[in-house]
Amino acid sequence: MSFLIDSSIMITSQILFFGFGWLFFMRQLFKDYEVRQYVVQVIFSVTFAFSCTMFELIIFEILKVLNSSSRYFHWKMNLCVILLILVFMVPFYIGYFIVSNIRLLHRQRLLFSCLLWLTFMYFFWKLGDPFPILSPKHGILSIEQLISRVGVIGVTLMALLSGFGAVNCPYTYMSYFLRNVTDADILALERRLLQTMDMIISKKKRMAMTRRTMFQKGEVHNKPSGFWGMIKSVTASAPGSENLTLIQQEVDALEELSRQLFLETADLYATKVKFWSQHISFILVGIIIVTSIRGLLITLTKFFYAISSSKSSNVIVLLLAQIMGMYFVSSVLLIRMSMPLEYRTIITEVLGELQFNFYHRWFDVIFLVSALSSILFLYLAHKQAPEKPMTP
Known part of the structure; x- marks a missing residue:
């Protein structure tokens, strides 16, 4: 009876994980792309469900939830x-x-x-040859192999994602790399x-006064009659027209300056929000596993948006499922x-x-290489885009 109860708990949680993967990822993240193959959606959601179930089983191991034989079975x-x-x-x-997208095949x-x-x-199997990962006594299709x-x-x-994240996260959020805003x-x-x-308003008032003066003198709406009348009208209205043109140019320049100042002010406020969010985020250490999973999914989603198209979307979703499961x-x-x-x-x-x-030694080596490469990349990117000086 206890095995049935334990199995019902696991099946219920897997259904919930599957539903979350189906509704959120397929209906929200991939809705703008032609991921119409239900087999692709099912594979992605099933992979997500069983991946989350492994973390659930780890928590059950620590809390001693379910019977030990039930935990072993699941x-x-x-x-x-997941290996299948x-x-x-x-x-x-x-x-x-991939083959379906090639007409000849x-x-x-x-x-x-x-x-x-x-x-x-073939390449998957040959991958294990250079590494001391397993005793040769196990069968070809065993779980260990x-x-x-x-x-x-x-x-x-x-290791690659962790190395880049360990460098990119402080670079993005730490106040040392942000502008010193007071x-x-x-x-x-x-x-x-x-x-x-104020200068823009003042100059627009001058333009309005100039137009009013020209209107009162009959320099705006009175049409010239004859050749000599045209010459007289143009000569009379030339000073006012030149003033209006110069003032309009000054107003255009000031309006552009005001837009730049407004954007820079908004940027300073945003930078000072970032500073406090860094300190607040350090309080939330307890959700590190959740944020790690979220970070992986966001990275995969950005990758999908960057390279996906109507023909490649199914392949990209399956690749993301493969990466997620292996992760x-x-x-x-x-x-x-x-x-x-x-x-x-x-x-x-x-x-x-x-x-x-x-695996731990391999992780450390790849993490170190990834972190050093990320430091070099971000250093070069930072030098190519120097900080914009404050306007006095």
């Missing part, structure tokens, strides 16, 4: 399903939709899709803006080492005889 089933999706289903459908798309999948499996190779790819992606700076800029607006599987490998020994027994039994220390 760990095993969850890993089998990442190694067999997603690569096949990626090849299928359209009739034989199933055959060429199988050939692409076999090519993927598959998860060891998925782990290499996923840990590499995690209340006096804002007040001075607002004073300049008000003075500019979460690798997170389990790394989180396991940070858990106390009594909480990781079942996880170790399910994952098998993997070289867990290798």
